[in-house]
Amino acid sequence: MTMIDRRDFLRLAAAGGGAAFLSGLNLPAHAHAGDGDFYFVQLSDTHWGFSGAPNPEASHTLHEAVKAVNALTTQPDFIVFTGDLTHTTDDPAERRRRMAAFRDIAAGLKVKTVHFMPGEHDASLDNGAAFQEFFGPTHYTFDHKGVHFITLDNVSDPGARIGAEQLAWLEKDLAGRDKAAPIVVLTHRPLFDLAPKWDWATRDGEQALALLMPFTNVTVFYGHIHQEHHHQTGHIAHHAAKSLIFPLPAPGSQEKRTPLPWDPAAPYKGLGFREIEAEPKKASYEVTEFPVVRT
Structure with a gap:
């Protein structure tokens, strides 16, 4: 496999809850890693089962991404898929076939700690039932080396809401936490109103952000919009990931x-x-973007 080059390297250094974006850095990843430092890989919007324009190679793209991640010189601590694992279908049996195929392809990753979350293509037609059969809960938390990760589900509700029950769960999870502790939120749709007429928003996202706002070191990584994008809500930084099917x-x-x-x-x-x-x-977080290349 051809070794892929790093590009579009960004330094996202949180300072007092803010984030500075410095382009043009040329440091190799992990060059200054300390004892508690780690790195993970984010993949998003694979849409397994999609076919036709504008990606005539849709049946190969996910395989190429798995090869690219497996070719990284240093393997990540874990991998996250931020939704739309599969492409939507009205057929429940076909939905499950696509999820099974995606699961089997993802099993080819060298790293075996992989966290999955649904996108609306996976979950909005059955409130996440099929997703849960294959991948478990649609929202959950985990901790890794001092960072608290919160995976929010803003897609199982076809109305693009997190919902009162999950917001209460989030409030309970945050209660009593150190306000300066690092928190990473993983979600599919943006929590802010990026482009509501395109469904690039969460109808009750402002309620989740209000619960997160008292914490000074919060970073959100999401998918859904099929492109790299950076945004600030006060001191909370939001970073969208590219897609693995079409931009x-x-x-x-x-x-x-x-x-x-x-x-x-x-x-x-x-x-x-x-x-x-x-x-x-x-x-603080250093983000390196990688392209998918044909092999």
Whole structure:
């Protein structure tokens, strides 16, 4: 396999709850890792089961992404998939076939600690029932080397809501936590109103952000919009990941969110995944974007 080059390296250094974005850094990942430091990989929007334009190689793209992650010189501590594992279908049996196929392909990753969460394509037609059969709860928490991870489900409700029950669960989880402790939120849709007419919003996302706002070191990683995007809600930084099926236009740049056309001269253009190096003691993150390449 051809070794992939690092590109679009960003330093996301949280300082007093804020985030500074410095482009053009050329440090190798993990160069300054300390005892408590770690890194993980985020993949998103694989849409297994999609076929046709604008990705004539849809049946190969996820396989290529797995190869690319397996080829990383240093393997991550864990991997997260931030939703839309499969492409939507009205057929419950086909939905489960796609989830089984996705699960089997993802099992080819060298790293065996993998956290899954649903996208609306996986969960909105059956309130996450099939997803839970294959991958477990749609929302949960885990801790890794001093960082508290919260996985929120803003897709199982077809109305694009987190819902009162899950918000109460989030409030209970946050109660009593150190306000300066590093928290990473993983979700599919953006929690803020990025482009509501394109379904790029969560209807009660502001309630979740209000619960998170008292904590000074919160970072959100999400998917759904099929492109890299960075946003601040007060001191909370939000970072969207590229898709592994097709790119979408910039938020609000045109009337409809139609996928960008396939470029035969540059297959997989606009597709990719990212690695995120965490320094828990500083509540800082270094994000490196990787392209998917044909092998």
